[in-house]
Amino acid sequence: MNALKLLPRRIFAFVARDFRLFVSYRMQFFLRIVSVLAVVTTLFFISKIFAGFTDPQFSQWRDPLATWLTGLAVLNYFMTGFSSLANSIRQEQMQGTLESVLLTPINLPTVIVASSAWDFLETTFFSFLYLFFGRVFFGVQFRGSFFLAFLFLLLTTVVLSCLGILSASFAMVFKRGDPFGIFIGAGSALFSGVFFPTQLLKTYAGPKLGNISLILPTTHGLDGIRQVLIEGHGLAQVTQPLVVLLGFLVVLLPFSLWVFGRAVRRAKREGSLIQY
Amino acid sequence: MSDLAISIDNLSKTYPVPFKRVRTFFRRPVKEPVEALREVSFDVHTGEIFGLIGRNGAGKTTLTKIVATLVQPTSGTVTVRGHDSVNQDEHVRREIGLATAEERSFYWRLTAEQNLLFFARLHGLADRFAKQRIKDLFAKLELDEAARRRFGELSTGNKQRLAVARAMLASPPVLLLDEPTRSLDPLAAEHMRDMIRSLAQQDPPVTILFTSHNLAEVETLCARVAIISRGRIRAIDTPQKLRDLTSESERVHITTSNGEKISFTRQHNDDSLDEMIRTVQNRGERIIDIETERATLLDVLERYETTDDTDRSV
Numbered sequence: 346m347n348a349l350k351l352l353p354r355r356i357f358a359f360v361a362r363d364f365r366l367f368v369s370y371r372m373q374f375f376l377r378i379v380s381v382l383a384v385v386t387t388l389f390f391i392s393k394i395f396a397g398f399t400d401p402q403f404s405q406w407r408d409p410l411a412t413w414l415t416g417l418a419v420l421n422y423f424m425t426g427f428s429s430l431a432n433s434i435r436q437e438q439m440q441g442t443l444e445s446v447l448l449t450p451i452n453l454p455t456v457i458v459a460s461s462a463w464d465f466l467e468t469t470f471f472s473f474l475y476l477f478f479g480r481v482f483f484g485v486q487f488r489g490s491f492f493l494a495f496l497f498l499l500l501t502t503v504v505l506s507c508l509g510i511l512s513a514s515f516a517m518v519f520k521r522g523d524p525f526g527i528f529i530g531a532g533s534a535l536f537s538g539v540f541f542p543t544q545l546l547k548t549y550a551g552p553k554l555g556n557i558s559l560i561l562p563t564t565h566g567l568d569g570i571r572q573v574l575i576e577g578h579g580l581a582q583v584t585q586p587l588v589v590l591l592g593f594l595v596v597l598l599p600f601s602l603w604v605f606g607r608a609v610r611r612a613k614r615e616g617s618l619i620q621y
Numbered sequence: 622m623s624d625l626a627i628s629i630d631n632l633s634k635t636y637p638v639p640f641k642r643v644r645t646f647f648r649r650p651v652k653e654p655v656e657a658l659r660e661v662s663f664d665v666h667t668g669e670i671f672g673l674i675g676r677n678g679a680g681k682t683t684l685t686k687i688v689a690t691l692v693q694p695t696s697g698t699v700t701v702r703g704h705d706s707v708n709q710d711e712h713v714r715r716e717i718g719l720a721t722a723e724e725r726s727f728y729w730r731l732t733a734e735q736n737l738l739f740f741a742r743l744h745g746l747a748d749r750f751a752k753q754r755i756k757d758l759f760a761k762l763e764l765d766e767a768a769r770r771r772f773g774e775l776s777t778g779n780k781q782r783l784a785v786a787r788a789m790l791a792s793p794p795v796l797l798l799d800e801p802t803r804s805l806d807p808l809a810a811e812h813m814r815d816m817i818r819s820l821a822q823q824d825p826p827v828t829i830l831f832t833s834h835n836l837a838e839v840e841t842l843c844a845r846v847a848i849i850s851r852g853r854i855r856a857i858d859t860p861q862k863l864r865d866l867t868s869e870s871e872r873v874h875i876t877t878s879n880g881e882k883i884s885f886t887r888q889h890n891d892d893s894l895d896e897m898i899r900t901v902q903n904r905g906e907r908i909i910d911i912e913t914e915r916a917t918l919l920d921v922l923e924r925y926e927t928t929d930d931t932d933r934s935v
Contacts, residue, residue: 444726445727
């Protein structure tokens with residue numbers, strides 16, 4: 346049976362395993378739901394401070410609560426795409442189970458896809474909760490094509506997964522101190538326009554610092570999703586962020602897979618596959 | 622299909638010093654690379670139980686991990702049933718099962734059954750088949766009662782048996798068993814040895830590369846044994862012939878019916894023992910007990926280790 350036919354079974358194996366591990370810590374699950382509700386409620390009250398003060402040039406920020414919730418939900422998703430692979434590799438290394446997984450006839454791309462599948466399911470649920478609580482408890486309205494928004498979400502997540510593969514390669518060789526994590530993790534919240542418009546960066550910090558937001562895929566992904574969900578734009582109006590994201594994908598996908606393959610070979614050569 | 626299950630040819634492994642150039646550039650102390658294996662060559666035949674013995678750090682684990690595709694060799698080749706361990710690693714992993722005494726290779730919050738089901742799915746086994754296979758393995762390895770207990774709650778012996786069960790999940794034709802009886806009680810260890818023997822005798826037979834520090838166990842189980850010392854294979858032969866290499870004589874102790882104890886040294890296959898028995902019987906006495914002291918694999922191992930130490934000091 347070829348690897349492609351076995352892929353769903355293997356993804357299911359990882360998802361079932363991670364679900365079992367997840368439910369073995371039930372309290373954590375309920376506490377996370379409560380914390381999402383607490384964040385949404387807090388943002389609702391903060392948004393009331395800005396009611397009626399929005400600058401007309403920031404069209405996506407007319408309803409700050411809707412913009413923040415979209416930003417948080419999507420950032421949550423993006424960060425999973427970026428960090429889940431490195432985390433699962435690091436966790437398997439720390440548990441000592443990575444060798445056992447790599448002893449099975451499973452190829453590296455399958456390990457990459459399957460080991461982060463549960464994280465995506467979990468994040469989908471919690472990201473949805475931000476939007477759901479906003480809609481149900483605070484009357485936040487979303488419009489536009491959800492399909493197009495999903496396309497942006499998917500594309501940006503795959504681009505960030507490529508960076509996640511680079512991060513995992515780093516974890517494989519250097520074990521700790523991942524520079525991609527620092528750059529993307531801290532940088533996305535500050536430079537991608539999650540909490541405030543990116544134009545303000547240029548105004549207050551100058552064009553050099555402001556342009557950092559342009560090299561982050563999260564900026565373009567978030568902009569595309571907000572254009573669709575908040576401004577109600579169609580495909581013809583969002584081609585610019587779409588093309589930029591496709592450009593990131595074309596460069597990063599083959600490069601990250603190549604680097605990951607080299608990192609695994611190096612770890613095998615050094616015999617450090619299970620060290621952390 | 623060739624009769625060879627595992628073929629190891631001129632295999633060497635030197636663990637490189639990580640970031641040597643960077644360390645040199647910053648004038649940091651650089652350790653010497655570790656030479657774990659040196660020009661190792663041997664073959665294991667289909668259905669053979671092949672023993673690998675040596676002290677800690679001799680290179681047994683590195684060799685096993687290279688065969689299992691987890692570590693890449695520096696030079697030389699390993700083929701498992703015709704597949705190269707570097708270029709056809711996925712094929713090789715389909716052909717082998719590895720059981721180590723490493724407890725951390727399981728998920729501690731999952732039950733024994735859930736752990737095996739996860740690995741069975743990675744092997745591509747359909748759930749219905751996998752569950753039946755797991756049930757059979759639990760029965761075979763006396764793990765039924767442990768099936769629904771979390772791995773972290775299992776006894777050390779049961780954890781070890783579970784590792785063997787995992788290695789056997791996909792019914793691989795080649796098993797790499799690293800000290801499979803280390804944590805087992807004497808009865809469980811004997812049961813494990815019986816199972817290993819039966820695997821090698823079944824149709825089609827399973828080939829077993831077996832490492833252990835229990836030399837008596839290696840002597841009773843293995844058709845051939847390789848002695849590895851400081852990364853080099855020092856001798857490969859049957860346990861009997863390896864013992865003979867060390868000493869061709871044995872010490873015999875006879876106790877007669879009047880309490881006399883007679884001790885003498887005989888060469889293998891000479892007739893001194895027959896003569897002594899006749900002498901005792903001609904004196905009208907009976908023989909109560911006969912004991913022999915033969916060289917063991919431990920003596921053989923010690924001999925090579927001593928030789929190595931002498932070589933290094935010269």
